Amino acid sequence: MNWFVNTLTWWQWGLLALIPPAIIALYFLKLRRQPLAVPSTYLWSKAIEDLHVNSLWQRLRQSLLLILQLLLILLLAIVLLRPGWRGSELTGDRFILLIDTSASMSATDVAPTRLDEAKRQARNLIDQMKTGDVAMIISFSNRARVEQPFTDNRRLLRTKIDLIEQTTHTSDLNEALRAASGLANPGESGDPNNPLDPRVAEALPADLYLFTDGGFAAVPDFNLGQLNPKYQKIAAENAENVAITAFSTEANPDKPEQLQAFGRIENYTDEPKQLEATLLLNGVLLDVQSVDLPARSEQGLPGVAGVKFDLQQLEQGVLKLEINAKDHLQADNEAYAVVSLPRPAKVLLITPGNDALELAMATDEMRKVASVTVQEPAFLDTKAYQDAALEGAYDLMIFDQCAPKQLPLCNTLFIGTQPPGEEWKLGDKQNVPLVVDIDAVHPLTQLVRMSNVKIIEARPIEKMPPASTTLIEADSGPLLAIGPRAGYEDAVLGMEIVGAGEGGATEAKTDWPIRRSFPVFVMNAVKYLGGIRSSVAAPSVRPGMPAVLRSITPVPLIKVESPRGDLFDVPRESQNTFVFGRTDELGIYQVREGTGGKAAQQFAVNLFDSRESDLRPRETLDIGHETVEAEAGRQVARQELWRWLLLGAIALVLFEWYVYNKRVFL
Amino acid sequence: MATADTPLLSPQLLAQLERLELVSRKIFRGRMKGERRSRRKGQSVEFADFRNYVPGDDLRFIDWNLYARLEKLFLKMFLEEEDLHFYALIDASTSMDFGEPTKLQYAKQLAASLGFIGLTRADRVKIETLGSTHRRPGPVLRGRSSLWRMIEYLDGIQPGENVPLAEGVKNFCLRNHGKGILVLISDLMDKAGYENAFRFLVAQEMDVYVIHTLCPEELNPEIKGDLKLVDAEDNDIAEVTVSRPLLDRYKRTLASFIDGAREFCTRRGMNYVMASTETPVDKLVASYLRRRGLVR
Numbered sequence: 001m002n003w004f005v006n007t008l009t010w011w012q013w014g015l016l017a018l019i020p021p022a023i024i025a026l027y028f029l030k031l032r033r034q035p036l037a038v039p040s041t042y043l044w045s046k047a048i049e050d051l052h053v054n055s056l057w058q059r060l061r062q063s064l065l066l067i068l069q070l071l072l073i074l075l076l077a078i079v080l081l082r083p084g085w086r087g088s089e090l091t092g093d094r095f096i097l098l099i100d101t102s103a104s105m106s107a108t109d110v111a112p113t114r115l116d117e118a119k120r121q122a123r124n125l126i127d128q129m130k131t132g133d134v135a136m137i138i139s140f141s142n143r144a145r146v147e148q149p150f151t152d153n154r155r156l157l158r159t160k161i162d163l164i165e166q167t168t169h170t171s172d173l174n175e176a177l178r179a180a181s182g183l184a185n186p187g188e189s190g191d192p193n194n195p196l197d198p199r200v201a202e203a204l205p206a207d208l209y210l211f212t213d214g215g216f217a218a219v220p221d222f223n224l225g226q227l228n229p230k231y232q233k234i235a236a237e238n239a240e241n242v243a244i245t246a247f248s249t250e251a252n253p254d255k256p257e258q259l260q261a262f263g264r265i266e267n268y269t270d271e272p273k274q275l276e277a278t279l280l281l282n283g284v285l286l287d288v289q290s291v292d293l294p295a296r297s298e299q300g301l302p303g304v305a306g307v308k309f310d311l312q313q314l315e316q317g318v319l320k321l322e323i324n325a326k327d328h329l330q331a332d333n334e335a336y337a338v339v340s341l342p343r344p345a346k347v348l349l350i351t352p353g354n355d356a357l358e359l360a361m362a363t364d365e366m367r368k369v370a371s372v373t374v375q376e377p378a379f380l381d382t383k384a385y386q387d388a389a390l391e392g393a394y395d396l397m398i399f400d401q402c403a404p405k406q407l408p409l410c411n412t413l414f415i416g417t418q419p420p421g422e423e424w425k426l427g428d429k430q431n432v433p434l435v436v437d438i439d440a441v442h443p444l445t446q447l448v449r450m451s452n453v454k455i456i457e458a459r460p461i462e463k464m465p466p467a468s469t470t471l472i473e474a475d476s477g478p479l480l481a482i483g484p485r486a487g488y489e490d491a492v493l494g495m496e497i498v499g500a501g502e503g504g505a506t507e508a509k510t511d512w513p514i515r516r517s518f519p520v521f522v523m524n525a526v527k528y529l530g531g532i533r534s535s536v537a538a539p540s541v542r543p544g545m546p547a548v549l550r551s552i553t554p555v556p557l558i559k560v561e562s563p564r565g566d567l568f569d570v571p572r573e574s575q576n577t578f579v580f581g582r583t584d585e586l587g588i589y590q591v592r593e594g595t596g597g598k599a600a601q602q603f604a605v606n607l608f609d610s611r612e613s614d615l616r617p618r619e620t621l622d623i624g625h626e627t628v629e630a631e632a633g634r635q636v637a638r639q640e641l642w643r644w645l646l647l648g649a650i651a652l653v654l655f656e657w658y659v660y661n662k663r664v665f666l
Numbered sequence: 667m668a669t670a671d672t673p674l675l676s677p678q679l680l681a682q683l684e685r686l687e688l689v690s691r692k693i694f695r696g697r698m699k700g701e702r703r704s705r706r707k708g709q710s711v712e713f714a715d716f717r718n719y720v721p722g723d724d725l726r727f728i729d730w731n732l733y734a735r736l737e738k739l740f741l742k743m744f745l746e747e748e749d750l751h752f753y754a755l756i757d758a759s760t761s762m763d764f765g766e767p768t769k770l771q772y773a774k775q776l777a778a779s780l781g782f783i784g785l786t787r788a789d790r791v792k793i794e795t796l797g798s799t800h801r802r803p804g805p806v807l808r809g810r811s812s813l814w815r816m817i818e819y820l821d822g823i824q825p826g827e828n829v830p831l832a833e834g835v836k837n838f839c840l841r842n843h844g845k846g847i848l849v850l851i852s853d854l855m856d857k858a859g860y861e862n863a864f865r866f867l868v869a870q871e872m873d874v875y876v877i878h879t880l881c882p883e884e885l886n887p888e889i890k891g892d893l894k895l896v897d898a899e900d901n902d903i904a905e906v907t908v909s910r911p912l913l914d915r916y917k918r919t920l921a922s923f924i925d926g927a928r929e930f931c932t933r934r935g936m937n938y939v940m941a942s943t944e945t946p947v948d949k950l951v952a953s954y955l956r957r958r959g960l961v962r
Contacts, residue, residue, distance in 0.1 A: 033894035033905055039761035039769075039884060040855035041897040041904040043923060047916040048906060 005082040009131060016080070019073050027066045068656040075649045082127075083641040094150070094204055095135040096180045096227070097122050099164055100212035100234070102141040102171035103543070103612040107213075109239035109328040118211035118234045119161050125209060126157045127640070136206075137161060140176035141169030142544050168331055168586050169544035170609050171216035177623065180208055181227055210628070214618025215611055222624045233630035235617030240269045242293065242325035243332035243613030247540070247606065249319065249339055252310065259311040263321045263335065267293035267303035268614045273325070277307045280320040286311070291323070302614065316340050318588050318602060332613045336588050336604035337540065345370040345530025346393065351400035352377055353506065354498050356513030357415070360522040370396075370526045377402035396530040401499060411488050411529040416459070416496030416509075423483070425463035426494055433458045433474035433495075443528040444482060444491060445471045448517045455479075455510045458495035465490075487577070491529060540606045541583050547603055549578040555593045558600075563587030674778040674817055679948050683779055686951070686961045687787045688752055688847055716740045749808070750789040751846025753872070754781055755838055756823060758795040760898045761855045763825035765881025765943045772879055773851035774820045775947045780849055781816050783951075783961060785809060792842070793819060796834025796852070797827030800841050828899050832862040839866045847960070848872040853879050854927060857900075864930060874936040875960055878927060881943045887916065 008016070038044070099122060105115040126135060129152075137147040137160050148160040205226040213235040246264035267273050273293040279286045287309050294303035307321075319337045327333070347370045349361060361372045373394075379385050380402065388394060389408030396411045397404075403417045412419065418426045435450040450472060460477025464470075468483030471491075482491040501507035512518045531550075541547040549570070551558055558578050560568045563585045570578045583589070583605045590599035607613065621628040675683075719728060719739035729742040754777035762770040777793055784791040785807060793816060794804035807816050831852065848867065854860045854876075867874045887908075895904040906912060924940055931938035937958050941950055955961050 033892045035894045035896050036889060037898050038895045039764040039853065039881070039898055040857075041895050041902050042855050042857050043884070043916060043919050044895050044904045044906060045902075046923075047912065047919040048904065 003083060003085060005084070005128060006130060007080050007082055016073075016077055020070055023069050023073065024066065027063065027069075064659055065656060068652060068659065072649055072652050072656070075645055075652065079642045079645045079649070083645070093130075093133045094206035095125070095129070095133065096206050096208045097125065097135060097137045097161075098173075098176050098180060098208065098210045098212070099137065099139045099147075099161070100141070100171060100210075100215075101139045101164060101167045101169070102215060103168045103331055103607055103609065104171070104213055104215040104329065104615060105234070106166050106168075106331060107235075107239055107241070107328040107615050108330075109236040109615060110234060113166070114213055114234045115164070115166050118232070119164060121232055121234070122161050122209070122211055123158055126154050126161070129154055136180070137164075138176050138179055139164045140171070140173065141167045142172045142175075143169070144176035144179045146179055167544065167584060168605075168607060169584070170542065170612055171212070173210075173212075173216050173219050173621075173623070174222065177219060177222050177224075177227075180206075181222075181225060210621065212621075213615070214621055214630075215614065217611070218622035219624065220622070224624055224626055229621070229623060229626070229628045231621050231628045231630045233617050233619075235615065237617070239328050239615035239617070241327040241329045241332070241613055241615045242267050242269070242273055242275060242323060243329070243607070243610075244321055244323060244335040245332070245608050245610050245613060247319075247321050247335035247337050247608075249311075249337050259339065261309040261311060261319055261321070261337065263307040263309075265291055265293060265305050265307065265323060266610060266613065267305075268296060268616065269327075271295050272303065275323045275325055278322040278324070279309050280322070281311075282317045283320075286319075300616075302610065318604070328615055329613065331586055332607045332609075334586070335540075335606045335608070336586075338588065338602040338604050340601070344368075345395045345526055347372045347396045347398065347526055347530055348388070348394045349374045349398045349400065350377055350379060350402055351398075352402065354400050354415075356497055356508075356518065357398075357400060357522065360513070360519045361526070363519065363523075366523065366526060369523075370530055380404050396526065398525075401496060407485065407488075407490065409488070411531070412490045413525050413529055414490070414492045416493065416499060418459075419490055419492060423463070423465040423485075424461070424490070424492055426459040426492075427462040427477060429457050429459055430474075430476040431457050433460065433476045433479065435472060435474050435479065437473040439469065439471045442469065442471055442482070444524050445480070445521070446524060448521045448524065449515075450512075450517060453510060453512045453515050453517065455495055455512070457509055461492060461494045464492070489529060491525065540604050540608060542609070543583055543586060543605050543607060545583060546579050546581045547583055547589070547605075549580060549591055549601065549603070551578065551593050551600070553593055559592040561590040561592070561599075563589065674775050674820055675782060679779065680782065682948055682952060683783050684786055686783045686956070688750055688780065688784050688789060689959055689962045712744060714743045716742060750784065750787070751844060752780065752784040752789050752791045753838075753842060753846055753848045754791070754793045755835070755848060755850045755852075756793070756795045757831070757834070757850075757852030758797060758823050758825055758827040759855075760825050760828055761853055762879070764883060764898070767943060768825070769853055769879045769881050769943055770823070770825050772941070772943045772947065773877075774823060776851055776877060776879075776941070776950065777849070778817060778820055779947055779951050780955075780961070781807065782813060785813055785816065790846075791816065794838060795823055795827055796831065796838070797829045799837065803841065830858055831856040831860055832858060832866070835863040835866045839870050843870075845871050846873070847875070849875045849877060849960070851877045851879055853884075854923075855899075857902075860927060861930060864934065864936065867936065868934045874931075875955075875958070876927070876931055876936055876938045878924065878938065878940045879943060880940065885920070885942055887913065 099118050101115060105113065105118065107114050110117040129135060132152060134150045134152045135157055136150045137157060139145050139147050147164060148157055151157065205228065208227040208229045209232055210229060211232045211234055214231070214233065243266050244263055245266050247262070249259050249261045252258040252260050261279060263277060265275070265277065272295045275291045275293065277289045277291050279288070289307050289309070291305050291307055293305045296302055317339055319339055321335045323333050325333050347361070349357070349372055351357060351374065358374060360366070366372070389404070389406070392409040394408070394410050396413065397408050398413045398415065399417060400415045401417060403414065403420055405420055407419060407421065418424055433455055435453065435455070438448060438450055439445050458474065458476070458479055460474060460479060461481050462477065464478070464481045465483040465485065468481050470478040470481045472478070472480035477494070479494045480491065482489055496509045497513060498506055499509050549558065551572070556572050558570050560570055560580050562568070562582065568580065568582055570580050572578055586605050586607060589603050589605065591601040591603065592598070593600045617630070619630050716729065717740065719741050723741050727741050727743070729740050732740050756770070756773045756777055758770055762768065762773065765772070781791045781793055788809060791807040791812070792804055798804050805815060805819055831854065835850070848870065850867070890908045892907045895906060897903070928938040928940070937960070939954055939958060941954070951961060
């Protein structure tokens, strides 16, 4: 127990100690009595005669004002000592305050929110700092941020704490711990066993205060070293939450033109819940379903229920799923999904003539997913091709019996030819190779059967880039392989469909085009390499994680509007991608290209984090090999008396004023 | 209210006072024939009584007509008409120089008023201050014509005769014997007390009236703050921090002082009148002193 906290240095106390003698001196200077002639002092002397009996006390009584002033100074001095009780005593002189700002800290089980409570406790802690103590503030979610490096300026520390904002991110203690340990555990410069080899810096032990609810994974590979962790659990035991942890849309497999929306709802309370899940499209109510959620299981797993909405014909729009849960965390009671019709892939087919391929690219099904442009190989030499290749105007280029001088900035499929460069190399012609294996898992070769396909001649792939995948293996070598190239993928088919035969006439090199697997392969190639998503819903982005966007038209800059309405400019990075990192808010982000006011794309940011939604506080934190227990109960803040003392001082001043005016003493 | 500049006696006051006369409850003896009937039997035209003749009586007062009828000697007695000795003793110490009008001025006015009453009734009027010595006695006045001499003498009295009360009274008593009316006008502010002085007066066979004159500054002091009170007579200093309780205490002391003086006088057959200078002189004379029997 620490009844007093010294707030002044010794010379400040010295100055303060000078004040009472000064007051007394001033009082006696002031007591130069006004002479007044009276007829006789006879009666006055008699009147004050008996007062002189206890003269000292009488003097004091007459100097009531003096006493009041001295009392006032005493009171102020006590105020400066900051009397209080039940505060946890701060030992040590270096403090690191880690304040959790993850999504779960916005829970309202501790009024007003967990983060506010954490900030309040942190402020209390700073109030208890003694002169000369230094503290550092780090806020962390999935990223750590040093809000204030070590300082002894308590006002600055308090201000910085006030400035800490709630985020919707997930929690990760790792980075924060590394930021905190910089001073406490300095790196060693060389041989720690050599006494002549000094350390770079003195190891400065520090108290590490963690203001968190513990909603993060254990940090196994961290050595606390000189840090003395203290876990201030900021959570109530009765925190309740029901959360949407997944929400997506898929085409209805039975009726492909219809959509289905799926949601996953989890119950983190110990009682079964009955809720209503509401689906809205662009703010208009579509459907409501009742959901029965089981209670949390014995093992601590949440009770899970799914909801499924069958939607009729659906245009582009924003689907919103709401649950009417009265719980302590609001952020996870809503989820958004953006439904956009599949964007047709832009495919450039360059071929001297390939009826089978062109036919396969002209089916009704293909026209839904891709817009195909067919060009002669001579097109490769035109300026239009050069521009298209550099801008990434196409999603996929198919080179049949021809090859460009440089690989374009898009995915490619080479049929029977070798891509430029050193990475790929096709071997010599082999006659009648036999297909021995097919990768049935890869999307490019899904549902493709080659067993009934006769191949007259092929050039097996001899060399392919690292991390490439062989998809069709023949007895003489790989026939189809796909390899990465700086964000793009190149697929190489080591056989021609049709080709120049002897004498230059075009002849078929395989009977694959008459097999059913050929259009399936072409469709797979266009869908996979053309970037057609199987899901009609854009994938949800987790808060704080970067969203990778692609523009529809080649523009150098896109604008992203956050749900709150803030506009961000995102410049194009290589490979026609735009990386947007400010996904701090939950909801729908609008993406605009060029100067158009209409949103070209939308994407949703949803919490979807079971760990954040689970509001049950952790009793222990595992940091490295240490287990940090939560401080017993809620940390009792120091009860400060100084406000009351100051009020008392004001009352004293008023009383003194009254005494001075009324002369009520004696 | 009269101030120091105004004449001691205004015509209105004089007219009012003319109808009054001084009264003594004691048998007094005048040296000269006066206008008032004495309780003593003596020579006058007013018949008082008869009494039997005893040898040695003055044969001139035997009622011969009665002797002729009854053959017994009776002495015919007449009421004696005598003059009255009126003394006014004024305290002219510095402490009397306070108040508005000053206590001294008030005392002079009072003395003038009473003296005038005496003069109109052909009494013997003598006005003195406590500082008067046998070398400079106050004038003895008789008759209305002496009014101006009296006023002149009173005007000449200046404050500053800081004689202890007891000594002044003693001196007066040594020089003035006999019966009469003595009016002592003083504030009694003597640090040695008034008791000794009054004892001299008790020994004197006079009708003693003590007019205790106090000014409002003494009765209701309106002062505040930290003060150094300086005694006007002996420069004695009293340091006070004036407060409501101190003022209350002062008033209690003052009241007990007044009560003490009144009781002291009453027990010894003296008349005590407390007079604030705020009370007009005419009212004091016509009302208070009349009620106390000094004037009629």
